[in-house]
Every structure is written in structure tokens, then in C-alpha cells.
Amino acid sequence: MNWTGRRLPRTEDPALLRGEGAFTADLAAGARAVRFLRSPFAAGRILSIAAPDLPPGALLVTGADLEGVGAIRPELFRFNYRAIAQPVLPRERVHFVGQPIAAVVAATPEEAEDIAEAVLLDIEPEEAVVTIEDALRPGAPTLHAEAPGNVVVDGTIRHPDCEAAFARADRIVEFSLRSGRQNATPLEARAGLAAHDRATGRIRLTASCQMPHMLRTGIAALLGMAEADLQVVAPDVGGGFGQKMALFPEYPLLVWLARRHRGSFCWIEDRNENLIASAHSRDQIHHLRAAFAADGTLLGLEADILANTGAFSCYPTTCGVEPLMALAEYPGPYRLPTYSARARALATHTCPAAPYRGVSRPVVTFGLERLMDRAAAALGLDPVALRRRNLVTEFPHVTPTGLTLDQASYVEALDRAVEAADIPAFRARQEAARREGRYLGLGLAVFNERTGYGTPAFAARGMGIVPGYEVVDIAMTPAGEVEVRIGASPHGQGLRTALAQLAADRLGLDPSRIRVIHGDTDRTPYGWGSFASRGAVIAGGATQLAADKLAARLRRAAARLLQAEPDSVTLRDGAAWAGEASIPLTEIARRVHQRSEQLSDLGGFNLAETASYDPGGTFSNACHVAEVEVDAETGHVRILRFLVVEDAGRLLNPLIADGQVHGGVAQGIANALLEEVLYAPDGNPLTGSLADYLPPSAAEIPHIEIIHMETESPETLTGAKGLGEGGAIGAPAAIANAISDALSPFGVDIAELPATPARIRALIRNAR
Amino acid sequence: MKCPPFDYHAPRSQAEALALLARHGEEGKILAGGQSLVPTMAFRLARPARLIDINRIAGLDYCRAEGGRLRIGPLARHARFERPVAPGPTGRLLARAAEHIAHAPIRTRGTFCGSLAHADPASEWCCIALALGADLRVLREGGERLVPAAGWFQSVFTTALAPDELLAEASLPLLGPDWRCGFAEFNRRAGDFALAMAVTALRLDAAGHVAEARIALGGVAGTPILAEAAAASLLGASPTPDSLRAAAAIAAEGFEPTEDAQVPADYRRDLVRAMTRRALEGSLAA
Amino acid sequence: MSKMPIRLTVNGVPHEVAVEPRRSLADTLRDECGLTGTHLGCEHGVCGACTVLLEGEPVRACLLFGVQADGRAVRTVEGLAAADGTLDPLQRAFWENHGLQCGFCTPGFLMLATWMLEQPEPVDEARLRHVLSSNLCRCTGYQNILKSVRAAAQALGKWTEVAPVR
Incomplete structure (x- = not known):
């Protein structure tokens, strides 16, 4: 029986469906409530923070109370990174609206909010730097003395022959694009519960997070406590999408409270806090210049990448994550002979940036795929043919930034998509509609998605903390069930199911006999988490290796018990087989543990193994096609059709894989049309509610068609490539191209996302 | 929160x-x-x-036709109007608008009179009340008064209702079959407050000429407003695509739009033009 | 702030609790009744994660106060499965069709869809999308939520391909 590759319903689901999930807030009974007091000013000097009438039992904690607590200061040893420090609670200055500046503790959340409201804050406001343009303005205020000119990262790649490519180009295509700021908006906002255990003196931090081990290391270091005295648990986590990777100041403060006051303290972030003060992303401007030959061959590319990364640098990835991802991955799936680029991270008085599903690649793909359409128009070529001419077809292929593209299906995926989209039929519909004054458009986005990369990729960025590997501990109980303990920490991706499927095949067991344990630093080996489309590849690879080691142990024991050669033993249907003879795995497990005198000479008294996996990475690829209708009077965009041809290698569980694509595409559609964090010129956020920041509903998301291709990766153990982010990467570009196509009679060109109705109308109005 | x-x-x-x-x-x-x-x-x-x-309080959730008017009690919920509460144009207009009011779990609780008392500029009910000429019966201890919709809306979230008063009933005229009502609104996400809406009501005489016209706009200024010049432009003639388009253009220019970071003034005018025309066209297409 | 004693019946079980008047129905269910299946995603009425049924009608439990439910019957996600944990047909459809990922929005969708499927009128695609547009999900892109509810409606004989004339 092959379990891997089956559409197996998830073992995670029944409890969640019964309302019996355990999210952080569900575990908070008995804890005192913490409310953070947040800066009302984008920039300013703290003169005083005081609570005149603190009710009995309530606490006010300010930066002055945190003597000896370190600042959050992630490192990057390349790209002119300027290490900037974020205090857990500031003593001198505030740097963005929403920055936590004090904590109030009370018996109930209602009371804590009442007290926080009554705290007297004396802050002298200062001039705020809000936008990329503000930050670059000569003479602009400097946020951090360590980063003159507000430049925190300044990375450059220069190919000497780039200028020559432009000199011999038949056509140079040049434009700027802008990506609005977004918030990942997990439906469960952040939450933390720190509890002191009097029996052991340890603290257990339950937090809605993606990287529990990293959180533990980071917090212990900040507080100067023994890491062994801190347990971090990620219980059920209501979505993350990157936002919950970071070590935020709120968590060390909770642990500090629990230690200092020997009690339980809970902070449940509200939606307004999440929207203004968790983490933002995608606030970027790119300037692109590309050289083409007359036949459409791409000769060279220059990119200037500016990322507004907010007031501080997120831990552990640093604020370099966005600009440097763009710097490294601009070549995408295209053959690019020469490339020069500069990428900067700019500090502003806004909420800090952190990774969000796709990290810069939605913006890069927007840039690259607009470039392909613009170049096709400029050269009078078919945009599909132009792409086909430039897509990488021979593998492995080394990009100008030194990345190795493994076997993929760039052209094949494009061809499948073009065929399924039936472009000639669409053009006929488009023509007919235009005669009625209706504007239909079709847009493509071809891209690759770097996934499943281990420490080499992170180390290449020069990160002070290098994530990447995963470790899996596997053990069979004396009763014959298997426990798989993973350092990764899923939050909706269904790894408990998918990894059990993988292990089941290696062990000849039913997946229902396999328990995947995650999200608890006391019960799992050190590891990184679920982010960067890596779960199936890295946690999957480590699980496979660990299961193989356990299988080898079982086979050796079975060989002894069946009096056969170990090589002749196979595991299937819950038993070990040598020819016609078999012994149930439960019996082997019992004997190994309880009749060890028979088997201990085979190595060890139990059935426990450990394996780790640290791959170099792979690239999945996809082609998205969007068909839209633009209402020229209102600027409204309706998506008529959305098609994804996705190649993520071998699919461990297609049910789950489809779900990842669906969710990514929906977030990409939101990126293209709806969601944008806005600030007033003084740095006050304007999108502090879900009535202003607009995640889409079922009415805005069309049916999403998926065609899978499965080009297995030679670079990964499982053959899987990651796909968690791809949906979000391709959709914005496909939609921007579709809108531009629809409005080509007006000469409208989408160069800013989200393409809101107001922006589209302005483009049409100005074109007329 | x-x-x-x-x-x-x-x-x-x-x-x-x-x-x-x-x-x-x-x-x-x-x-x-x-x-x-x-x-x-x-x-x-x-x-x-x-x-x-x-x-x-028992008995306040009524919604009944009486004396040529639809009388709406203070606890009549939005959901009540999803199907026509009375035969004829008024009930149909209310049903047409009701599905745009937030979402099902909001409509089970929110009330018609509550919307009028709250006076959100983008409220569908407020716009309809102004368009059709609602009468609002207001009670206070020992007193009662009737306020016409035209005198009700004062500014954003501010009405003629005094702090010691209760909006005890709203009544709308039950328009006859010679009326054509239209409704159109624009929002970015289903159920959200509209960036602009238009409610139109035309009475056609036997010759098919517009004998009376009312056009109200919502979500575009501090209160719902009447586009009187636009309505007047339609009087006395049969509506044509051109006359509807012209009326919509008049409506788009005839008010001071509210502006915010997401909706500049000229875009608000664009939306008013589109919504007014679509409401008018929709009312005549049926 | 003084508390008020209230009695409410949740999933058929009577609860007598004391709450501050300002405590939302959602917080009342979670903190006073110990029923944490009702989740809070925004506390301002947009996301719908807290949707429960009050006297059979869907409501946002963050936009009602617990005191308003005094003497009333409430149904929450905990009341859907059988006492032994057996999933009801709607829950089963969500399971089989991967109608959830992180599961945080799921209770709200289940209660909203439960109400919709209990209405006498059949459900078609337009009504399905219209009703479900009430709630936000960040993981699934709605595809498999819609598919799950469609499947449940079909299983319950409530699905129609064509909209009934209303």
C-alpha cells in the first residue's frame, strides 16, 4: 500500500471541527491579562509614562523596569548591513505608531484595557519618515545613528558585461513599479501565555508562533536566563504566513513577567494591534531596465530595488530578507546573460517588515512578468513566444546570481497553461466584448519558486543566525506505534498527516499508527519551523531518513526473530516479512523493549533513531493565468477565470497541495486588488480595522483551477518541491497583466499594486 | 478591543x-x-x-402596511426586508437593498430604525429613507413628534434625534405601480459599506413621461443627499439612455464629495455617475 | 464593575453565570461557560469567526453582550458533533474535502453553514457564495469551504443547480 501521494483527509481536522482545538487564547484560563500600551506617535521622545491610580493587583511595566534585558538585534554579515537594536520596551524614543512602550497587567482583559487607556503618556513628537521617498530625501531625519541615511542594507551585484549588453540592445525597456504594503493577517492574531511552574522554576511560553525553538533561544538570551529553564509551545496556531516567524518584543516581556512575578500572564493581540503593530511587508519600489534583441532575446537586466522595512529589523531573518531576496532572485526562470542590481532596505517610522508568503517574489514576478508583456508590446512580438524564447530549458542551470536551477518544467507549464486557457477563443471574446464597451483581459505569470533550502542558502545571505536544517527523532513505542518528533512547527499545512504518510510507507505501517509531534521545545529536537515552503522537503526528508533508520532496526530484529537474512526482510501491512514468514511489528516492538535479552546485541535497547536533513534547495515552478473584466466606469476588476499550472515535484498529499495553492492564490488576488496598509503623512496608520484593510471574502475569490505537473526534484530526498508560497507569488503579476491587457485600448499599464478601483479609474481618466 | x-x-x-x-x-x-x-x-x-x-420590549418588531405607508417598528431587523415586506415598488426596493447590508449574521440583529438613528452616511436605509421621503416618529417621555427624512440627517452620525428621544417608528410611502425604483451601490468587498450608492424613484405618467423623480445618493457626503437637479432634469419627458446618462452626469457634479486616502473626490464623482445611471437604467429595465 | 447573573442554554445545557454587562457573548461563552470553540478574529464584526446561533439565527458573538443572551438558547460549534465525538454531516464534509487548514475560522463557517442548511429553501451557487461571504478565511482561498458546504448540501438534499425564484 502506497500512502504517499494519496488524498488522505488530515488527522489534524476532527478536533478542530469539533471546536476542540487548543489555540493559545483557549489555554489562558487563570492567567492575568496583559495589555500593551502602544505609541500614538510615529516618532518622538518619551518624557514620562505614569499611571497615577493603579488599582490593587494591577501592574505597569515600562522600559525603566527592564534593567538587564537585552535588545533585539539580529545580525547580517554582508551587504553593508547596519545592525539596529529594538528594545523590548523603549526608554528614550518611539519609532512607530503601535510600538509597545509599556505593559499593563490586570485581572481581566477589559480591566487591563481600561488601565492602559488611563496611563499618562508624555511624548514629544518628532518629524516622521514614512515612505521610501521620505527616507531617501537628503536631510531626512535619521531613525538610527547606526544607519546613516536610513539605509540598513545596501547590496549590490555588478556584472561587468552588463553595460555592453545594453550597448548592443535593439530595444531597451525601462519602467518603475510600486508594491503597496501588506499585512499577512493570519485569522488568529498573535498571542502568548507565559506561565511560571513553581515546582521546577521553569517558564512555559505558549505562543502563536512559527519557530518555537528559535523563540526560546532568542528570549533566553535577551533575558539572560538559562535556555533550559524555558519551554516554548506552539499549540494550534491560526495561520502565520511568515508573520509569526519573528521574535517580537511582546514575548520576552511575557516571560519576564512570569519570572519576576512567579505567575501566569496572557496577551491576546487584538485585530487593531495586529494590523498596525505586528509585521508588514511588500512595501517596495523597483526600477527595471532591460535590454532585448529584436527577436525578443533578453540580453541583460538592471534592477534598483528599494524596500521600506520599517522601524526595526526582524529577528532572526533581519530586514534584509525582502531586498536581498529580490536581489538574488530577479532572474527568475529566464535565461539572463548578465545582471546588475542594487537592493536597499530603508528604515522608516512604520511597523517593521517581516517575511510574508512569497517574500519579495510577488513583487519580483510582478516586475519580471510586466517586463515580458511590455517588451513583447515594444518589439511587436507575441508575449507567450517572448517568454518561451527566454525561459530556461536546460538543467541544471546556473543563474547570474549563482543559484542552480534544478530540473523543472518552465516551458512545459507555460504550454499547458496556454492550451488550457485557449487564448484564441479568449481573444474572440475580448473582441466581441470591446464592441459592447466591456473590457476583458488575459494575463500570464510564469515564475519559479525557490523552496526547501537549507543552511547553505541562508548562510549565503550572511545571516548571524542560520536556519535551514531539520532534525527528526523517531521512535516506536513498546506497543508498536510510531512517534515522529519534528523540529518544524506547522500551523495549518497538515504536516502531521503528510509526514505520517511518508513514514507509513517506509515502515509498512498504517498512518493511523503514526503520531507526528511538533511545536514543543520540550518534546521535539531543535529545529526551525514552517516557513519558506520547506515542510514537505526538509521535515519530509528528515522524516524519511529517520524512518529508514528505524526500518533498518526493525528489519534486523525481524531477521533474528524469523531466522532470515536482514536484506531479505521487508516491512508491509504492519509486519516484517521474510518470504512467507512474518512477525507483526507490534511483536518486534514488544520484544525489543521487554525481552531485550533476545535482541540487545543488535544495537540499543529501544527503537529510537534520529536523522537530520539540510538540502541545498530546489525550485518549483508554475504558470498562472488570469482572465478579468474591468469595469471602465468604476475601475472594478472581476476575475472571470483563474488557472494554475503548478509543478511542485512529487505531491505527498494532493488534497493538501491543492489547498496550499488555493490559499496562496487568494492572498495573491488580495495583493493585486484589495489589501494595502496605508499611513498618513505623519505616520499614523489609516488601516487599523478589517473594514479598512480588506482581506477578500468568498465573493471576491473566483473558482481556482489547478493542473499539476510532477517533475520530481533530483535535489530532494522525497522528490517533493515546496509549494506553500507559489500561489501568492504568481497571482499579482497575472492579474496586473490581465488588467493591462483589458485596458490596452486606453494604453493603461499597471505599475502599482494593489490595482484598486480608484487607481484604475485614475489611469483611465488620465489616459483619456 | x-x-x-x-x-x-x-x-x-x-x-x-x-x-x-x-x-x-x-x-x-x-x-x-x-x-x-x-x-x-x-x-x-x-x-x-x-x-x-x-x-x-414586546411588539416593536412590526413591519406593516397601513394607510398607504409602510410602518416599521424599532426592532424590525434588516433580514426582515430580504423578501418584499409589501407588494409594489417600495417592498421590492427594500429587498433589493437589503442584500447589500453587511452579511446574514449582521442582518439578523441590525434594525431599520437603528440604522436611521445611527445615520452612517453609507447606510442603505438612510439613503432610501431620504429618497422616498420617510417620516420618523420620535417619542420622549410625555411627548411625540414626526420628523421628515429631509430634516433628519444633520451630519455624519448626527440626526435630529435628541438624547432623551427614541426613534419609535419609521414610515415609508407605499409607492404605486406607476413608480420605478432603482438601486445601485459600489463597494470593494461584498457586504462592506458602499463607496457610493444611488437610490432612484421615477413616477411615469400614462404617456410614459417622468412625472415625479427622486434621486438620493449615499456614502458620498456627510449625510445621504438628494440630487435634485439631476432628478429635475428627467421631468416631463420619456427617459432615454441619453437623458439618464445626462442626469447621472448632473448628479456627479452636484455635490461636495467626502475624500479619504482610498477615495479621492474625482473618483467619488465617477462612482456617483456610474451608480446613478445604473440605478435609473435598472429601474426601467424591469 | 458589577456583574449580572444570567442564565443561558448552550447546546441544550443550562449555564448560570455572572458577567459584566460589557462582556461580549463570545467572551461569555469562552471564559464563563468554558466553551472555547467560538473564536475571536477581529472583535469588530467583520471576520465572522465568532458566529454562533442565537435562537436559531446566526449572529456575531462579538457584537452582542452576554447579558443580551440571558434566557436565550445558543448553539456553538461544540454542539454539532454527537456526544461520542462523531462528526455531523457538515463537519464530515469539511473533513473529507479539506475545508480547513489552520482551523481558526472553521467554527464560524460551520455555524453559518449549519444555519443556511437548516433553512427551508434549497441552496444554489449564488446563495452559497452570498451567505458564506459573511466570514473570512485566510488559509483556504474558500475553494474547499465552498466545496465542503456544497457536498453537505447535496448529502442533505438541499442543493439545487438553479436558483429558486424568490
């Missing part, structure tokens, strides 16, 4: 509610559906010291 503290009253009769308003009017607030009030309190933008919950 927890609400600030308040004292809670749950009167069992309208008289008891009025007595509470008389005693606590300035610091009290009526709680009917609460679907706008409670979020405002959650953001602590409103902090009434007392809530007077009228949901336990």
Missing part, C-alpha cells in the same frame, strides 16, 4: 425605556441591533455610560 464599562438596562416596556432616556438621556444610548454601536465601542470611539436595551 473590549468595550468600555457601562450600566445595562433592559426595560420591558416602551414607557420604561422613555423614562430611562428622560433620566439618563445625555449619558445613555439605546441598544437595538447594536451592529454599528458595539464595534464603535470596541474601538472605544463611543463610551456611553448606560445602554438601554430595547430588545426585551
Whole structure:
């Protein structure tokens, strides 16, 4: 029986469906409530923070109370990174609206909010730097003395022959694009519960997070406590999408409270806090210049990448994550002979940036795929043919930034998509509609998605903390069930199911006999988490290796018990087989543990193994096609059709894989049309509610068609490539191209996302 | 986002509610559906010291045709209007608009009269009340007055309702079969407040000429507003695509739009032009 | 702030609790009744994660106060499965069709869809999308939520391909 590759319903689901999930807030009974007091000013000097009438039992904690607590200061040893420090609670200055500046503790959340409201804050406001343009303005205020000119990262790649490519180009295509700021908006906002255990003196931090081990290391270091005295648990986590990777100041403060006051303290972030003060992303401007030959061959590319990364640098990835991802991955799936680029991270008085599903690649793909359409128009070529001419077809292929593209299906995926989209039929519909004054458009986005990369990729960025590997501990109980303990920490991706499927095949067991344990630093080996489309590849690879080691142990024991050669033993249907003879795995497990005198000479008294996996990475690829209708009077965009041809290698569980694509595409559609964090010129956020920041509903998301291709990766153990982010990467570009196509009679060109109705109308109005 | 503290009253009769308003009017607030009030309190933008919950008063959820008007009690919920509450154009217009009011779980609680008392500029009910000429019956302890919709809306979230008064009934004319009503609104996400809406009502005489015309716009200024010049432009002739387009253009130019970061003034005018024309066309297509 | 005693019946079980008037129905269910299946995603009425049924009708439990439910019957996600944990047909459809990922929005969708499927009128695609547009999900892109509810409606004989004339 092959379990891997089956559409197996998830073992995670029944409890969640019964309302019996355990999210952080569900575990908070008995804890005192913490409310953070947040800066009302984008920039300013703290003169005083005081609570005149603190009710009995309530606490006010300010930066002055945190003597000896370190600042959050992630490192990057390349790209002119300027290490900037974020205090857990500031003593001198505030740097963005929403920055936590004090904590109030009370018996109930209602009371804590009442007290926080009554705290007297004396802050002298200062001039705020809000936008990329503000930050670059000569003479602009400097946020951090360590980063003159507000430049925190300044990375450059220069190919000497780039200028020559432009000199011999038949056509140079040049434009700027802008990506609005977004918030990942997990439906469960952040939450933390720190509890002191009097029996052991340890603290257990339950937090809605993606990287529990990293959180533990980071917090212990900040507080100067023994890491062994801190347990971090990620219980059920209501979505993350990157936002919950970071070590935020709120968590060390909770642990500090629990230690200092020997009690339980809970902070449940509200939606307004999440929207203004968790983490933002995608606030970027790119300037692109590309050289083409007359036949459409791409000769060279220059990119200037500016990322507004907010007031501080997120831990552990640093604020370099966005600009440097763009710097490294601009070549995408295209053959690019020469490339020069500069990428900067700019500090502003806004909420800090952190990774969000796709990290810069939605913006890069927007840039690259607009470039392909613009170049096709400029050269009078078919945009599909132009792409086909430039897509990488021979593998492995080394990009100008030194990345190795493994076997993929760039052209094949494009061809499948073009065929399924039936472009000639669409053009006929488009023509007919235009005669009625209706504007239909079709847009493509071809891209690759770097996934499943281990420490080499992170180390290449020069990160002070290098994530990447995963470790899996596997053990069979004396009763014959298997426990798989993973350092990764899923939050909706269904790894408990998918990894059990993988292990089941290696062990000849039913997946229902396999328990995947995650999200608890006391019960799992050190590891990184679920982010960067890596779960199936890295946690999957480590699980496979660990299961193989356990299988080898079982086979050796079975060989002894069946009096056969170990090589002749196979595991299937819950038993070990040598020819016609078999012994149930439960019996082997019992004997190994309880009749060890028979088997201990085979190595060890139990059935426990450990394996780790640290791959170099792979690239999945996809082609998205969007068909839209633009209402020229209102600027409204309706998506008529959305098609994804996705190649993520071998699919461990297609049910789950489809779900990842669906969710990514929906977030990409939101990126293209709806969601944008806005600030007033003084740095006050304007999108502090879900009535202003607009995640889409079922009415805005069309049916999403998926065609899978499965080009297995030679670079990964499982053959899987990651796909968690791809949906979000391709959709914005496909939609921007579709809108531009629809409005080509007006000469409208989408160069800013989200393409809101107001922006589209302005483009049409100005074109007329 | 927890609400600030308040004292809670749950009167069992309208008289008891009025007595509470008389005693606590300035610091009290009526709680009917609460679907706008409670979020405002959650953001602590409103902090009434007392809530007077009228949901336990029997008999206030009526909605009945009487004397040529539709009489709507203070506890008639939005969901009630999803299907026509009366035959004819008025009931159909209300049903057409109802599906745009937020979402099903909001419509089960929010009330027609509550919307009028709250006076959100983008409220569908407020726009319809102004377009059709609602009458609003207001009670206070020992007193009663009738306020026409034209005198009701004063500014954003501000009406003619005094702190000690209760909006006890809204009534709308039950338009005859010679009326054509239209409704169109634009929002970015289903159920959200509209960036612009138009409610239109045309009475056609036997010759098919427009004998009376009313056009109200919502979500575009501090209160719903009447586009009187646009309406007047349609009088006395048969509506044609060109005359409807011209009326919409007049409507788009005839007001001072509210602006914000997401909706500049000229875009608001674009939307008014489109919504007005679509409401008019839709009303005549049926 | 003084508390008020209230009685409410949740999933058929009577609860007598004391709450501050300002405590939302959602917080009342979670903190006073110990029923944490009802989740809070925004507390301002947009996301719908807290949707429960009050006297059979869907409501946002963050936009009602606990005191308003005094004497009333509430149904929450905990009341859907059988006492032994057996999933009801709607829950089963969500399971089989991967109608959830992180599961945080799921209770709200289940209660909203439960109500919709209990209405006498059949459900078609337009009504399905219209009703479900009430709630936000960040993981699934709605595809498999819609598919799950469609499947449940079909299993319950409530699905129609064509909209009934209303």
C-alpha cells in the first residue's frame, strides 16, 4: 500500500471541527491579562509614562523596569548591513505608531484595557519618515545613528558585461513599479501565555508562533536566563504566513513577567494591534531596465530595488530578507546573460517588515512578468513566444546570481497553461466584448519558486543566525506505534498527516499508527519551523531518513526473530516479512523493549533513531493565468477565470497541495486588488480595522483551477518541491497583466499594486 | 478591543425605556441591533455610560402596511426586508437593498430604525429613507413628534434625534405601480459599506413621461443627499439612455464629495455617475 | 464593575453565570461557560469567526453582550458533533474535502453553514457564495469551504443547480 501521494483527509481536522482545538487564547484560563500600551506617535521622545491610580493587583511595566534585558538585534554579515537594536520596551524614543512602550497587567482583559487607556503618556513628537521617498530625501531625519541615511542594507551585484549588453540592445525597456504594503493577517492574531511552574522554576511560553525553538533561544538570551529553564509551545496556531516567524518584543516581556512575578500572564493581540503593530511587508519600489534583441532575446537586466522595512529589523531573518531576496532572485526562470542590481532596505517610522508568503517574489514576478508583456508590446512580438524564447530549458542551470536551477518544467507549464486557457477563443471574446464597451483581459505569470533550502542558502545571505536544517527523532513505542518528533512547527499545512504518510510507507505501517509531534521545545529536537515552503522537503526528508533508520532496526530484529537474512526482510501491512514468514511489528516492538535479552546485541535497547536533513534547495515552478473584466466606469476588476499550472515535484498529499495553492492564490488576488496598509503623512496608520484593510471574502475569490505537473526534484530526498508560497507569488503579476491587457485600448499599464478601483479609474481618466 | 464599562438596562416596556432616556438621556444610548454601536465601542470611539436595551420590549418588531405607508417598528431587523415586506415598488426596493447590508449574521440583529438613528452616511436605509421621503416618529417621555427624512440627517452620525428621544417608528410611502425604483451601490468587498450608492424613484405618467423623480445618493457626503437637479432634469419627458446618462452626469457634479486616502473626490464623482445611471437604467429595465 | 447573573442554554445545557454587562457573548461563552470553540478574529464584526446561533439565527458573538443572551438558547460549534465525538454531516464534509487548514475560522463557517442548511429553501451557487461571504478565511482561498458546504448540501438534499425564484 502506497500512502504517499494519496488524498488522505488530515488527522489534524476532527478536533478542530469539533471546536476542540487548543489555540493559545483557549489555554489562558487563570492567567492575568496583559495589555500593551502602544505609541500614538510615529516618532518622538518619551518624557514620562505614569499611571497615577493603579488599582490593587494591577501592574505597569515600562522600559525603566527592564534593567538587564537585552535588545533585539539580529545580525547580517554582508551587504553593508547596519545592525539596529529594538528594545523590548523603549526608554528614550518611539519609532512607530503601535510600538509597545509599556505593559499593563490586570485581572481581566477589559480591566487591563481600561488601565492602559488611563496611563499618562508624555511624548514629544518628532518629524516622521514614512515612505521610501521620505527616507531617501537628503536631510531626512535619521531613525538610527547606526544607519546613516536610513539605509540598513545596501547590496549590490555588478556584472561587468552588463553595460555592453545594453550597448548592443535593439530595444531597451525601462519602467518603475510600486508594491503597496501588506499585512499577512493570519485569522488568529498573535498571542502568548507565559506561565511560571513553581515546582521546577521553569517558564512555559505558549505562543502563536512559527519557530518555537528559535523563540526560546532568542528570549533566553535577551533575558539572560538559562535556555533550559524555558519551554516554548506552539499549540494550534491560526495561520502565520511568515508573520509569526519573528521574535517580537511582546514575548520576552511575557516571560519576564512570569519570572519576576512567579505567575501566569496572557496577551491576546487584538485585530487593531495586529494590523498596525505586528509585521508588514511588500512595501517596495523597483526600477527595471532591460535590454532585448529584436527577436525578443533578453540580453541583460538592471534592477534598483528599494524596500521600506520599517522601524526595526526582524529577528532572526533581519530586514534584509525582502531586498536581498529580490536581489538574488530577479532572474527568475529566464535565461539572463548578465545582471546588475542594487537592493536597499530603508528604515522608516512604520511597523517593521517581516517575511510574508512569497517574500519579495510577488513583487519580483510582478516586475519580471510586466517586463515580458511590455517588451513583447515594444518589439511587436507575441508575449507567450517572448517568454518561451527566454525561459530556461536546460538543467541544471546556473543563474547570474549563482543559484542552480534544478530540473523543472518552465516551458512545459507555460504550454499547458496556454492550451488550457485557449487564448484564441479568449481573444474572440475580448473582441466581441470591446464592441459592447466591456473590457476583458488575459494575463500570464510564469515564475519559479525557490523552496526547501537549507543552511547553505541562508548562510549565503550572511545571516548571524542560520536556519535551514531539520532534525527528526523517531521512535516506536513498546506497543508498536510510531512517534515522529519534528523540529518544524506547522500551523495549518497538515504536516502531521503528510509526514505520517511518508513514514507509513517506509515502515509498512498504517498512518493511523503514526503520531507526528511538533511545536514543543520540550518534546521535539531543535529545529526551525514552517516557513519558506520547506515542510514537505526538509521535515519530509528528515522524516524519511529517520524512518529508514528505524526500518533498518526493525528489519534486523525481524531477521533474528524469523531466522532470515536482514536484506531479505521487508516491512508491509504492519509486519516484517521474510518470504512467507512474518512477525507483526507490534511483536518486534514488544520484544525489543521487554525481552531485550533476545535482541540487545543488535544495537540499543529501544527503537529510537534520529536523522537530520539540510538540502541545498530546489525550485518549483508554475504558470498562472488570469482572465478579468474591468469595469471602465468604476475601475472594478472581476476575475472571470483563474488557472494554475503548478509543478511542485512529487505531491505527498494532493488534497493538501491543492489547498496550499488555493490559499496562496487568494492572498495573491488580495495583493493585486484589495489589501494595502496605508499611513498618513505623519505616520499614523489609516488601516487599523478589517473594514479598512480588506482581506477578500468568498465573493471576491473566483473558482481556482489547478493542473499539476510532477517533475520530481533530483535535489530532494522525497522528490517533493515546496509549494506553500507559489500561489501568492504568481497571482499579482497575472492579474496586473490581465488588467493591462483589458485596458490596452486606453494604453493603461499597471505599475502599482494593489490595482484598486480608484487607481484604475485614475489611469483611465488620465489616459483619456 | 473590549468595550468600555457601562450600566445595562433592559426595560420591558416602551414607557420604561422613555423614562430611562428622560433620566439618563445625555449619558445613555439605546441598544437595538447594536451592529454599528458595539464595534464603535470596541474601538472605544463611543463610551456611553448606560445602554438601554430595547430588545426585551414586546411588539416593536412590526413591519406593516397601513394607510398607504409602510410602518416599521424599532426592532424590525434588516433580514426582515430580504423578501418584499409589501407588494409594489417600495417592498421590492427594500429587498433589493437589503442584500447589500453587511452579511446574514449582521442582518439578523441590525434594525431599520437603528440604522436611521445611527445615520452612517453609507447606510442603505438612510439613503432610501431620504429618497422616498420617510417620516420618523420620535417619542420622549410625555411627548411625540414626526420628523421628515429631509430634516433628519444633520451630519455624519448626527440626526435630529435628541438624547432623551427614541426613534419609535419609521414610515415609508407605499409607492404605486406607476413608480420605478432603482438601486445601485459600489463597494470593494461584498457586504462592506458602499463607496457610493444611488437610490432612484421615477413616477411615469400614462404617456410614459417622468412625472415625479427622486434621486438620493449615499456614502458620498456627510449625510445621504438628494440630487435634485439631476432628478429635475428627467421631468416631463420619456427617459432615454441619453437623458439618464445626462442626469447621472448632473448628479456627479452636484455635490461636495467626502475624500479619504482610498477615495479621492474625482473618483467619488465617477462612482456617483456610474451608480446613478445604473440605478435609473435598472429601474426601467424591469 | 458589577456583574449580572444570567442564565443561558448552550447546546441544550443550562449555564448560570455572572458577567459584566460589557462582556461580549463570545467572551461569555469562552471564559464563563468554558466553551472555547467560538473564536475571536477581529472583535469588530467583520471576520465572522465568532458566529454562533442565537435562537436559531446566526449572529456575531462579538457584537452582542452576554447579558443580551440571558434566557436565550445558543448553539456553538461544540454542539454539532454527537456526544461520542462523531462528526455531523457538515463537519464530515469539511473533513473529507479539506475545508480547513489552520482551523481558526472553521467554527464560524460551520455555524453559518449549519444555519443556511437548516433553512427551508434549497441552496444554489449564488446563495452559497452570498451567505458564506459573511466570514473570512485566510488559509483556504474558500475553494474547499465552498466545496465542503456544497457536498453537505447535496448529502442533505438541499442543493439545487438553479436558483429558486424568490
